[in-house]
Amino acid sequence: MRGGLTPEDQRFALQGVGPEELAARVPELSPGEARRVVSSIYRRGPASVDGHIPHVRAIALDTLRERAHAPILELVDRQTSAVDGFAKYLFQTSEGASIEAVRIPLERPDRFTVCVSSQVGCALACAFCATGRLGLGRNLAAWEIVEQVRQVRLSLPEGARVHGVVFQGMGEPLANLDRVLAAIRVLTSPSALAINARAITVSTAGLPAGIRRLAAEAPSVRLALSIASARRSQRRRLMPIDGAHPLSEVIDAAVEHVRTTRLAPMFAVTLLRGVNDGEEDAVALAELILDVEARSGVRPRLSIIPYNEIEGAGGAGQEPFSRSPRSVEDAFRDVLSARGVYSHRRYSGGGDISAACGQLAARRA
Ligand code: SF4
Secondary structure, three states: OOOOOOOOOOOEEHHHOOHHHHHHHOOOOOHHHHHHHHHHHHHHOHHHHHOOOOOOOHHHHHHHHHHEEOOOOEEEEEEEOOOOOOEEEEEEOOOOOEEEEEEEEOOOOOEEEEEOOOEEEOOOOOOOOOHHHHOEEEEOOHHHHHHHHHHHHHOOOOOOEEEEEEEOOOOOHHHHHHHHHHHHHHHHOOOOOOOOHHHEEEEEOOOHHHHHHHHHHOOOOEEEEEOOOOOHHHHHHHOOHHHHOOHHHHHHHHHHHHHHHOOOOEEEEEEEOOOOOOHHHHHHHHHHHHHHHHHHOOOOEEEEEEOOOOOOOOOOOOOOOOEOOHHHHHHHHHHHHHOOOOEEEOOOOOHHHOOOOOHHHHHHO
């Protein structure tokens, strides 16, 4: 039952389904038995399906094992920050690709958020991102997404628990939305990881159709949007996806998301020295946020992210990107607050463990 899917292994992975889907796929299991099988994976571990599961008939378990298995994503490295409780997990897929997850401590010392990857690499090639330089390998399966959370949970200190999940690791989650939605169903299932949907955030570089589908199919899940810059020329330079889906179209979809879900979206801007940290950038950003509020009735929250430097990022023939100095960042935030837009400075933790998205995997690649 262990190990990744092989071409000969046509069985489906149990971590990719919740109890309802399991009962539908293996009708020999009663709904109660399906719940007990799922629950056993997250309470006693994937190997528990190899043995006896209390109150599940042996004959139904035999049928289950013919059609399904419980593979384990191989953990190859784990680095824990000596300064702030962040931890980075490097996993290897069955074909040897690297993916990352990050454990993020919350204010309450026994609560953590897990940042997960949704793809091997990423096709969107944002200029400031280490993952974008890898190109797209493949979409992760739902079970590979769920496994990242299950394994991070296993390594938490006693009594601690996973409060939330952010899809902000490697990959563009809305480009792998079928599997991301399947993973969310398992993450939120009371028999599996029982995470509150409102503590789950899907972060996108801006795919309008995906934003609309997320609102329709997972209306309790939060949306985060990477803005980079509200100025068209700057954004296009930093995020090539803006050529196919300009920010105005993405914002229309985000406004619809708010109208459907009534949840404030999180807008994120990674500040790069001399690139998107000027007064003009701050004014454009404030106007964008106030416009979304005027159209949707909900003000987006704004997260300013100090840049974690990545070797060689900055584009051919251009100065490498660097972090905006604190004084420039403060002036940027002052321009916003003078217009009534308040921002939160995201603590960019784990600086001592390469916690910027994709850095560890890029180094291995
Ligand atoms: S920032 Fe996100 S969408 Fe952009 S290249 Fe990196 S992983 Fe892909």
